[in-house]
Amino acid sequence: MGEPFYITTAISYPNGKPHIGHAYEAIAADAIARFQRQAGRDVRFQTGTDEHGLKMVQTARDRGMPVADLASEMSSHFRRMCDTLNISYDRFIRTTDADHYRASQAIWQAMEASGDLYLDRYEGWYSVRDEAFYDEKELVVGEGGEKLSPQGTPVTWTAEETWFFRLSKYQQPLLDLYSANPDFIRPEARRNEIMRFVEGGLSDLSVSRTSFDWGVPVPGSPGHVMYVWVDALTNYLTGAGYPEADMHHWPADLHLIGKDIVRFHTVYWPAFLLSAQLPLPQSVFGHGFVLHRGEKMSKSVGNVVDPADLASAFGVDALRYFLLREVSFGQDGSYSAEAIVTRVNAELANAFGNLAQRTLSFIAKNLGTLPDTGRAEDADGVLIEEVVVAVAGLNQTFSDLMLSQGIEAWMRGVFACNQYIDAQAPWTLRKTDPDRMNAVLRTLVRAIRILAIAILPVVPAGAGAILDQLGVPEDERDHAAIDDDGWYARRVASGAPLPPPTPAFPRLELPAETA
Incomplete structure (x- = not known):
């Protein structure tokens, strides 16, 4: 222990x-x-x-x-x-x-x-x-x-x-x-x-x-x-x-x-x-305190909301992410339905969720299993380094109870991945350079795994679902596992197929009656 x-x-x-x-x-x-x-x-x-x-x-x-x-x-x-x-x-x-x-x-x-x-x-x-x-x-x-x-x-x-x-x-x-x-x-x-x-x-x-x-x-x-x-x-x-x-x-x-x-x-x-x-x-x-549209909640004002209703309307992971990302820990913060939808869609759904979804969907559709080999380039190592640095930033700030800043540091790794996938364009490489495509996809999978492990404490269900789809064992989802790519070699050696993924962080819609 x-x-x-x-x-x-x-x-x-x-x-x-x-x-x-x-x-x-x-x-x-x-x-x-x-x-x-x-x-x-x-x-x-x-x-x-x-x-x-x-x-x-x-x-x-x-x-x-x-x-x-x-x-x-x-x-x-x-x-x-x-x-x-x-x-x-x-x-x-x-x-x-x-x-x-x-x-x-x-x-x-x-x-x-x-x-x-x-x-x-x-x-x-x-x-x-x-x-x-x-x-x-x-x-x-x-x-x-x-x-x-x-x-x-x-x-x-x-x-x-x-x-x-x-x-x-x-x-x-x-x-x-x-x-x-x-x-x-x-x-x-x-x-x-x-x-x-x-x-x-x-x-x-x-x-x-x-x-x-x-x-x-x-x-x-x-x-x-x-x-x-x-x-x-x-x-x-x-x-x-x-x-x-x-x-x-x-x-x-x-x-x-x-x-x-x-x-x-x-x-x-x-x-x-x-x-x-x-x-x-x-x-x-x-x-x-967490305020509702900047106002303290009061039964007389009628702005008290059951957190179970918020979780039902937006999803548990989305609510968890918003509160920890939006509120600077130790200070008062505010929430509204519009703020939850805007923040979660921009970062959790569009940035990270979509990154994982399009990467894993592309692999499932075009390869069926995780790519084994490929022609590496300097950009691959640069991306992994950027992701590792971002996660190190999260770890340091979480240790200091700076939760919002930790998620912000993590987002820098997510943004780096999105810039990388747009620049490398594996959908184009599929026709012009399949060997290079394999290396790009392998790099993205490695980065997504690291980012999913790092954000598990905030969104355990969604990040856990991504790791499940990648075949990362439950006992390899801690800080010590981030620098160990042994899971990847084992997964490739097993020949296990990569099925089409299910979106872990779907986009939110503003409820008809906002909270």
């Missing part, structure tokens, strides 16, 4: 169905996980649902059903979204899982053993929607004069007995962590925001509730359940096997989350882990 790589998404709060933001995060994490598997890493990829808290209790009450039934019903929507979008998770965790209860209570007891938990009375502002407590200084004033959280959500004054975590004790250790590990919080804008927040002073954090019982019971404290963020954040440990001593995949290499919950993951979470004397994750990356 290779070196461990543990990647997680935030676990989704299932008081409503999935939206495009959930899909974007899952797709991005999946592309990173697939890329790391290709690099030979022993990947563990976890996603799931965060099912406790007051919002779930209130939603279940409004629907007249037991909260456990609501949790199961809504969690299934998120699992279905992941399966629809071809998300290669290793575990879909639910915070109602029995092993998660054990892990949450174990970290609680570890923090208690460090002297960082004490019982007191909480009075302050609480946002049910955010499941978060806020200081008076953090609140903003709404248009009607009402107090709102920094996220613009309603807050209520809450007073109850709770357990507190000594977050103030960890102010300097956290600042030291950020200073010593600049990549702990990414991108840099998020890091700067968190450093300013922590430098402003940390108050102790209320970490239990007595006003409802839907949560993980606090050990040895009847009537108290854990504040949802203690429970929710611990899911990452649960997935690594905590509290067992041998946690092969811990610490996590990457927590991939939305920018609106960076504080919980980069202030509360490392403080909990420091208190429990557990290793800290390597990096937390706060991605941006």
Whole structure:
């Protein structure tokens, strides 16, 4: 097994169905996980649902059903979204899982053993929607004069007995962590925001509730359940096997989350882990929002779209490609039906899909099998070098979590292939110089294989279909296989026919009713 790589998404709060933001995060994490598997890493990829808290209790009450039934019903929507979008998770965790209860209570007891938990009375502002407590200084004033959280959500004054975590004790250790590990919080804008927040002073954090019982019971404290963020954040440990001593995949290499919950993951979470004397994750990356035609999605505006509907309208690979190509990772991005069709047709369908289709169709029609020999020229080696350089660019930028730039680098290899095939014109060589035609086709097949392997993490179904048509074995689709052409010699020696290919990336049409 290779070196461990543990990647997680935030676990989704299932008081409503999935939206495009959930899909974007899952797709991005999946592309990173697939890329790391290709690099030979022993990947563990976890996603799931965060099912406790007051919002779930209130939603279940409004629907007249037991909260456990609501949790199961809504969690299934998120699992279905992941399966629809071809998300290669290793575990879909639910915070109602029995092993998660054990892990949450174990970290609680570890923090208690460090002297960082004490019982007191909480009075302050609480946002049910955010499941978060806020200081008076953090609140903003709404248009009607009402107090709102920094996220613009309603807050209520809450007073109850709770357990507190000594977050103030960890102010300097956290600042030291950020200073010593600049990549702990990414991108840099998020890091700067968190450093300013922590430098402003940390108050102790209320970490239990007595006003409802839907949560993980606090050990040895009847009537108290854990504040949802203690429970929710611990899911990452649960997935690594905590509290067992041998946690092969811990610490996590990457927590991939939305920018609106960076504080919980980069202030509360490392403080909990420091208190429990557990290793800290390597990096937390706060991605941006995906907007609809530049506007934040809202049920009241009526622009919320089910990602399953988008996948059905445009195809899973097309949706995956668009989101990762269009949105600069870490920044906000926007989508529309027109933008999806334009981007996917120009690059995925016309540039790469058509390159593969016309090359393989030409071979199937005129040769029947992959060409064996042919008269090579300098242009052949130049093309392969250009493709290898383009793929190296993708690998480097994907390693740095620059996903859009990685696909852009890959496209340079695709464009080089299209320039090559137009310049070499194998359809003309078929009549004038068949020996040279064979070399051109062989060069194109080699280039297409390399490009298909490289883009597999982004469009696994379509790129996989091209590799299937070429006869590239599944165990020869990683980074190490790119420089090895042994598959080609084996395929030629087998004499296996090359059947007419099926288009892997068909052109899209704009739906009659655009999303």
